[in-house]
Amino acid sequence: MANxxxxxxxxxxxxxxxxxxxxxxHPALVLATLDVVGLLIASYLSFEELTPGGEVQCTIGGFGIxxxxxxxxxxxxxxxxxIPVAVxxxxxxxxxxxxxxxxWRTGNxxxxxxHYGLSLVGVAFEGWFQFAQIFLIHAVCxxxxxxxxxxxxRFVIALWVYLRTPNPxxxxxxxxx
Numbered sequence: 001m002a003n004x005x006x007x008x009x010x011x012x013x014x015x016x017x018x019x020x021x022x023x024x025x026h027p028a029l030v031l032a033t034l035d036v037v038g039l040l041i042a043s044y045l046s047f048e049e050l051t052p053g054g055e056v057q058c059t060i061g062g063f064g065i066x067x068x069x070x071x072x073x074x075x076x077x078x079x080x081x082x083i084p085v086a087v088x089x090x091x092x093x094x095x096x097x098x099x100x101x102x103x104w105r106t107g108n109x110x111x112x113x114x115h116y117g118l119s120l121v122g123v124a125f126e127g128w129f130q131f132a133q134i135f136l137i138h139a140v141c142x143x144x145x146x147x148x149x150x151x152x153x154r155f156v157i158a159l160w161v162y163l164r165t166p167n168p169x170x171x172x173x174x175x176x177x
Contacts, residue, residue: 027161028104035097038150042089049084067139076132116158123155
């Protein structure tokens, strides 16, 4: 019986096996997946906001939240030239997706930096929009929050990879000799 327990403790758990598999996935593919999630959310919001009579549905498991349409109808949801914020989200998500896939395919460090920089700009805008929802509109859109969460995750992952990836353009002391 003791041998059985010892055997079980040496076998990797399903969680560990799953973690190892996940760690084997290129981070660009994780970023690209989050970019697609953001694209889907922004596309839904854009469709509803640009369709005459369209109304953003704001329910989760039958539990209704009324803030989505309030946010969509606010002046803050169309900050530049009357274009809905969600349309900018589509553009950002497509650009970030393209950068992530290009980085995955080429390994070009500058594409990772571009993804990181653009996601940082997106997070800064998300911070402003979060402020607007809470303090100016007095309503919160769960779809907007979901997009914002995907954007923050994209930023954090890009930052983590950036900090862990050595800059290939740096000259080492060995190369100087």
